Amino acid sequence: MNAHKPIREVMLAAVPSLRAFAISLCGNVDRADDLVQETLLRAWANRKSFEPGTNMSAWLFTILRNLFRSEYRKRRREVEDSDGSYAESLVSLPEQSSHLEVEEFRKALSVLPPEQREALILVGASGYSYEEAAHICGCAIGTIKSRVNRARGRLAEILSIEGANDFGPDVETRAVVNSDTTLVRS
Amino acid sequence: MNNTKASRQNAPMDEKNPVPKRVPKLGPDIKAKIGTQLRAMYGEVVAQGVPERFKAILEGLTDEQDQAPVDREAKGGDPANIAGEPEIGGNPKI
Numbered sequence: 001m002n003a004h005k006p007i008r009e010v011m012l013a014a015v016p017s018l019r020a021f022a023i024s025l026c027g028n029v030d031r032a033d034d035l036v037q038e039t040l041l042r043a044w045a046n047r048k049s050f051e052p053g054t055n056m057s058a059w060l061f062t063i064l065r066n067l068f069r070s071e072y073r074k075r076r077r078e079v080e081d082s083d084g085s086y087a088e089s090l091v092s093l094p095e096q097s098s099h100l101e102v103e104e105f106r107k108a109l110s111v112l113p114p115e116q117r118e119a120l121i122l123v124g125a126s127g128y129s130y131e132e133a134a135h136i137c138g139c140a141i142g143t144i145k146s147r148v149n150r151a152r153g154r155l156a157e158i159l160s161i162e163g164a165n166d167f168g169p170d171v172e173t174r175a176v177v178n179s180d181t182t183l184v185r186s
Numbered sequence: 187m188n189n190t191k192a193s194r195q196n197a198p199m200d201e202k203n204p205v206p207k208r209v210p211k212l213g214p215d216i217k218a219k220i221g222t223q224l225r226a227m228y229g230e231v232v233a234q235g236v237p238e239r240f241k242a243i244l245e246g247l248t249d250e251q252d253q254a255p256v257d258r259e260a261k262g263g264d265p266a267n268i269a270g271e272p273e274i275g276g277n278p279k280i
Contacts, residue, residue, distance in 0.1 A: 012240070012244050016231065016234065020230075020232045021228075023231050033239065036240065040247075041243070044247050099226070099230070101226070105226075109227075121228070124225070125224045125228035149212070152212050156212060156216050
């Protein structure tokens with residue numbers, strides 16, 4: 001039966017970017033891969049609810065995003081504290097991303113509130129339009145725009161990007177990123 | 187120096203309000219730098235392609251595999267609600 005072959009192919013083709021999205025969201029490769037797996041299984045089980053002619057990749061992103069958010073909330077409830085369980089769960093990625101700048105950037109990204117993080121990734125890295133990102137996140141376009149803007153502003157602060165200053169965070173910023181996890185909620 | 191700036195510019199967390207109260211203006215150079223880093227981070231993962239694990243999963247999908255079996259976490263109910271999350275917009279702060 002080849003009826004679903006195209007779907008499977010589209011899903012396969014979407015895996016690399018789904019992983020990139022998931023890893024950017026949760027900062028942990030193992031968790032991210034579980035998230036992608038769950039996304040694929042759910043998408044397959046619910047493939048009849050996919051509307052042909054619409055963007056399947058965006059549909060998959062939506063599923064992944066919602067899975068992440070409900071898991072995140074669950075965890076949040078379990079570890080109901082303000083000390084940033086997310087940051088704790090953030091383990092250093094394996095050697096494949098040994099690139100220091102990228103590592104620092106990941107850390108900085110992890111400090112952002114999740115809704116800002118997802119908006120920025122969707123628009124700035126996944127290549128979705130504001131409109132598509134709004135659809136994926138289930139909010140208004142204006143909301144996405146303002147989240148992306150805030151995310152950029154926050155990253156610029158954390159990474160002290162200012163004029164001539166280059167990207168490398170100084171010791172101070174590193175300390176903030178590593179220890180002051182309350183920033184997540186500020 | 188950065189410290190004072192950071193504390194002053196802490197963005198308001200009023201996520202439900204689509205109109206930001208005051209978002210600091212960011213120059214195109216800053217946006218570009220962040221964009222470059224963001225894509226580098228993302229691209230690093232994309233470049234890894236499709237790990238075997240996922241190929242196997244996709245190959246293993248069968249036509250029989252419909253709704254029920256995978257929804258082990260769905261709390262009964264709306265099959266259209268694929269991710270088991272009733273509302274997505276306007277989340278309360280988490």
